[in-house]
Each structure stands twice: as structure tokens, then as C-alpha cells.
Amino acid sequence: MIDSSISAETIESAISWLAGFTEKPGEQGVTRPLYTKSWKQALFALRQRFEKLGMTVEFDQVGNLIATVEGCEKPESIIACGSHIDTVSRGGRFDGQLGIVAAYLAIKNLLTRYGKPKKSLRIVCLAEEEGSRFPYVFWGSKNFFGLAKKEDVENICDSEGVPFETAMREAGFNYQTTQPKFANLEAWIELHIEQGPTLYSNHEDLGIITSIAGQHRWDVHLKGVQNHAGTTMMSYRHDAVDCMSHIIAKNLDKAKKAGDPLVLTFGRISVVPNQVNIVPGEVTFSMNCRHTDKAFLDKFLQELDEDIHETAKSYGITAQIDKWMSDDPTPLSDDIINLLKDQANKQGYAYRVMHSGAGQDTQIFAPFVKSGMIFVPSKDGISHAPEEYTDPQDAVHGVKLLRDALHSLAYED
Structure with a gap:
């Protein structure tokens, strides 16, 4: 049976x-x-x-x-x-x-x-x-x-x-x-x-x-100036990783304040030239953001886009964003x-x-x-x-x- x-x-x-x-x-x-x-x-x-x-x-x-x-x-x-x-x-x-x-x-x-x-x-x-x-x-x-x-x-x-x-x-x-x-x-x-x-x-x-x-996935590319890590003083640097770190820290704090159900994740970081004695000239990193409300998600992402470009400009570097996935809730x-x-x-x-x-x-x-x-x-x-x-x-x-x-x-x- x-x-x-x-x-x-x-x-x-x-x-x-x-x-x-x-x-x-x-x-x-x-x-x-x-x-x-x-x-x-x-x-x-x-x-x-x-x-x-x-x-x-x-x-x-x-x-x-x-x-x-x-x-x-x-x-x-x-x-x-x-x-x-x-x-x-x-x-x-x-x-x-x-x-x-x-x-x-x-x-x-x-x-x-x-x-x-x-x-x-x-x-x-x-x-x-x-x-x-x-x-x-x-x-x-x-x-x-x-x-x-x-x-x-x-x-x-x-x-x-x-x-x-x-x-x-x-x-x-x-x-x-x-x-x-x-x-x-x-x-x-x-x-x-x-x-x-x-x-x-x-x-x-x-x-x-x-x-x-809904979720959006981006690849963000920052291009600064590659230089000597010992002779380039901090005030003269256009450090792509420093810029990325500022963007990530600021926006993760913002996401935590916004609370559930917003989630924001940065990862898959690729640094060029990725060596210990060189100020990084370029970095590419991923962004994944999700929320159940389309209007909230769109507003948050618009502000994130603006912040990436404004922060890059303040560091004297350029920013390009490939917005390769965009799914609504x-x-x-x-x-x-x-x-x-x-x-x-x-x-x-x-x-x-x-x-x-x-x-x-x-x-x-x-x-x-x-x-x-x-x-x-x-x-x-x-x-x-x-x-x-x-x-x-x-x-x-x-x-x-x-x-x-x-x-x-x-x-x-």
C-alpha cells in the first residue's frame, strides 16, 4: 500500500x-x-x-x-x-x-x-x-x-x-x-x-x-590616480579605495537608520593594481539593494546614485555606474x-x-x-x-x- x-x-x-x-x-x-x-x-x-x-x-x-x-x-x-x-x-x-x-x-x-x-x-x-x-x-x-x-x-x-x-x-x-x-x-x-x-x-x-x-544590482567603477604609497601625502591622493570606503560606510549607516525591510549590500570588490605599496587607482564594487515598496526603493537608489557621484567628485575621481539589474517589488x-x-x-x-x-x-x-x-x-x-x-x-x-x-x-x- x-x-x-x-x-x-x-x-x-x-x-x-x-x-x-x-x-x-x-x-x-x-x-x-x-x-x-x-x-x-x-x-x-x-x-x-x-x-x-x-x-x-x-x-x-x-x-x-x-x-x-x-x-x-x-x-x-x-x-x-x-x-x-x-x-x-x-x-x-x-x-x-x-x-x-x-x-x-x-x-x-x-x-x-x-x-x-x-x-x-x-x-x-x-x-x-x-x-x-x-x-x-x-x-x-x-x-x-x-x-x-x-x-x-x-x-x-x-x-x-x-x-x-x-x-x-x-x-x-x-x-x-x-x-x-x-x-x-x-x-x-x-x-x-x-x-x-x-x-x-x-x-x-x-x-x-x-x-x-524588489531588488537592484549595480557595478560601480571609481577611477582615481595610481601613485606611490610612500611619497604621496594624504592630501595629494585621489585614492579610489578611500572614496569607495566613504561611500559604503555612509550609505550602510543610512540603510541601518531606514530600518527593515530595506537591505543594502556592497561586495565583490576588485582593486587595481591591488598591491601593498601603491595608492589604488581604480576599484569596482557591487551594490545590491532590496525593499518591498517601489517608491521608497527608487528614492533611496536615486539618493545613492547622487551620493556616489558627489563623493567621487570631492575626491577628484570619476564614477561610472552599470545598473545591470532592476526588478520591482x-x-x-x-x-x-x-x-x-x-x-x-x-x-x-x-x-x-x-x-x-x-x-x-x-x-x-x-x-x-x-x-x-x-x-x-x-x-x-x-x-x-x-x-x-x-x-x-x-x-x-x-x-x-x-x-x-x-x-x-x-x-x-
Whole structure:
């Protein structure tokens, strides 16, 4: 008899099984980037599991895996759930993977207890979200809605020089050349680990997500004057690193005063010539800023832009800013949020209404489909590392909430 229970044991068993598909079996963590051998093996193994539930399973052209159980009354109305199958290098067992396991266990439980739904239920295993192999993110969800562009990837390679197109075709997939086949959804819910410390630190069962933070990423290049570190007095210097330090310290202080949910991060610093006895002539550094309110974020970034140029001018150096990523905040569906809150209240879960500071596939879904997200706690807030961990007993609450929401949407409506 098939075990259709939602328990710590069934979650741990499924997570361990899926985590076994990795490029480096003898290494800690899970490494399963897009279009690798382990990536393909994981998807085909999931395909078999979904087929055993009686689901119709298909791949789209780029490698998204879609499993559907047709509704008996309104099959054209489709309620979907899932997450991404790819991982970062030496990542944890839960990021993305728990969302797929949750969708599988929730629908398995529903089919066993209630039979076929009135509306169709669908699991979507998205091909890629992380950008861990190639410099491109959301390849799965963007293709799901026909948003990806061939020109964005046709000339990129991975760290070993393998072209994107070569990897894709060797895995048996190609560009999306037809209209999206599976995107006509009525609702979408993604369960995900928090990847932060809030739920775990506050001993809360769940997070119900209201929005996904907008984020901007810049590369800032400062060009001063390279000179001798011993003979160039401080008052004569045009030191690019000194200027950068002033910009970073001032604006981090400003961000701390602004408070949550604003986050500001500087990093990936490259100094030229980067030697101990030379005043640095050039420096390039990255900036990442996130907030849930577009107006606040835009204002903060405008002031940051002005401060970078004004500070550079005061040092007698030039500043150039490459604003290479600009994503607005994404609000999620009030209907799905309220449904999740109602179901959580019925079960007596301790939950927090919160936003996601990390980018998520759901932000691609939300403009097209009524969308919601469930967070479960991440131990010590650790993610993208082998130590990433969610207690399976904590995950039980999230999977059951997903199940109850799917039941309401697909069986009761």
C-alpha cells in the first residue's frame, strides 16, 4: 500500500531521495545545475513518481516538468504548485527541492483521501532558478510564460566554457519556439524555505508571504590616480579605495537608520593594481539593494546614485555606474494570502505574515496568475550551503497548509 501520509518521516525520505541526484555524490551538499547529468536524472525520476500517481506528465521544450491530474468537473481550471529543481554548487537539500516534495506529498495525500478533484491539479518542476551554472536566472519560470529571449543566452557559457546552447541540446532540450502550453493557470502556490532566521528565531511554524522584495544590482567603477604609497601625502591622493570606503560606510549607516525591510549590500570588490605599496587607482564594487515598496526603493537608489557621484567628485575621481539589474517589488494575491491565513488559523499554526527578501520563481508567476507563497523555517537562517536545514517536523506544517489550500481551491470551489 502506498504511504500517502504527510509526516516528518515521509518528508525526510523524499528529500533524501531527491538530494541523492547530485553531480558530486562524495561531497557535502547538493550540486545539481541546469542541464547536467544529475539534473536530468532527477527530473526523469520525478516523472516516474508522478506517473505512479496517475498524473499526465510532460516536458516543455526547455525542460520544465509538468504533471497534471485532470479535474472531473472543471478540467480547464488548473491549480498549480511546485518549485525549482536546480541547486547552487554545494547547496543544501531543501532550497527548491522541498517545494517539489511538498507539492508531490500534498497532491498524493489529496488523491488518496478524496479522489479526483473538481478542478485540475498540477505540479510544476521548474528547470532553473538559481543562475548557478550560467549567468542567467529564472530560465524555467520565464520560459513557462514565454518571457525568456534567445539572445540573452545564446552566447553565454558556464565556468568550464560550455556554451548554453550546447548544454541544453545535449540534455535533449531546445529553445521555446511555440506559445507557452501550460501557463493558463487559475492559481499558483509555492512552498519554500525562508532562507533567513526570522521564523526559526521566533519559534514560528510558517510564513505567509505578501510580497517579494524588489531588488537592484549595480557595478560601480571609481577611477582615481595610481601613485606611490610612500611619497604621496594624504592630501595629494585621489585614492579610489578611500572614496569607495566613504561611500559604503555612509550609505550602510543610512540603510541601518531606514530600518527593515530595506537591505543594502556592497561586495565583490576588485582593486587595481591591488598591491601593498601603491595608492589604488581604480576599484569596482557591487551594490545590491532590496525593499518591498517601489517608491521608497527608487528614492533611496536615486539618493545613492547622487551620493556616489558627489563623493567621487570631492575626491577628484570619476564614477561610472552599470545598473545591470532592476526588478520591482512583486505583490502576491490577496485572495491566496487570505486563504492561507484562514487555513493556518483553522489548524492553529503560529505563523507570520511577511515578505520575501530573496528572489523567487513566484515573482515571475504573480503578474499572470493569482499567486501565493508559504515559508517554513530555516535552521539558523542558513541557506545555499551544505548546512541548510529545515526540521522535517517543521516542514509538516507547511506541507499540510499547502494541501489544505489546494483542497479548498480544487475540491471545494
